[in-house]
Amino acid sequence: MRVIVVEDDDDLRLALTTELAGAGLRVDEAADLGTAHAALSVGRYDCAVFDRMLPDGDAITYVDRRRQQGWGVPVLFLTARDSLADRVAGFEHGGDDYLVKPFAMAELTARVVALGRRTGGGRPSVLRHADLTVDCARREVRRAGVLLTLTAKEFAVLEYLMTRPDQAVARAELIEHCWDASTDPMSNVVDVVVRRLRGKLREPELIHAVRGHGYRLGGLRPSA
Known part of the structure; x- marks a missing residue:
């Protein structure tokens, strides 16, 4: 936001x-x-x-x-x-x-x-994707019913991805919506936050890297 x-x-x-x-x-x-x-x-x-x-x-x-x-x-x-x-x-x-x-x-x-x-555009305050639930009003995230603890920036990135499921979202777009104007668009802040976020969401992965572009919130992929 x-x-x-x-x-x-x-x-x-x-x-x-x-x-x-x-x-x-x-x-x-x-x-x-x-x-x-x-x-x-x-x-x-x-x-x-x-x-x-x-x-x-x-x-x-x-x-x-x-x-x-x-x-x-x-x-x-x-x-x-x-x-x-x-x-x-x-x-x-x-x-x-x-x-x-x-x-x-x-x-x-x-x-x-x-x-x-x-x-x-009237989107609901509770967003759902696969077994992931994001309550935007309460600022709570649950994976398979388990409450997760996210930082404010991790929540902001996840919330934005949840509004664009199955779409490739560029790193620059995430910076525009989740960071302030002083953030260098060439920095690796997005990758750092997404790496931490993926670790907290655990397997199987929901956030997938799009080579040379950014990230996509997609379907479940079985862990290896």
Whole structure:
């Protein structure tokens, strides 16, 4: 899941991106609407988190204008303005959720994940393939009924592969959706995470290497 956080307070922006990245999301960041617009114009995002008041304007005005142009990315507004009128305005001008500062980071993460699932075209929160089950809402993975312990990044990679069963997924695509923009697309981070993930999923293998390309979540292959 790919998210952009638009917040001009450096400390809060760092805290938000760290929290969301720790939950396995790919997080890009911006400190103003101009930078956010540039990123949103070229990238595909599952959710956008906007502080209301930014150095170059009110995010509500920006989102409202983009909605009129057919922009459909789910938006969560963050603000210290907690009046009923402010909350209603947020929803009326294109917001999908509204969180008043101060807030609990765990609640923010849960709301962002819930909004991000909307961009999956209504895909279920529980994904199944062979004897593997991924509960995206609870962030639980079971293989043949056995609960597995995965890191946030392992979960993110597996979740993405589960949405594309039997398709070859390029390493660059996994980096785009599961890592932040600073990750070198030529690095071996994908291979390292997939190697650990395959070890935790155990035999018979479900994740198969596609030579020169990436990985595919396929059918069961008997172990040798």
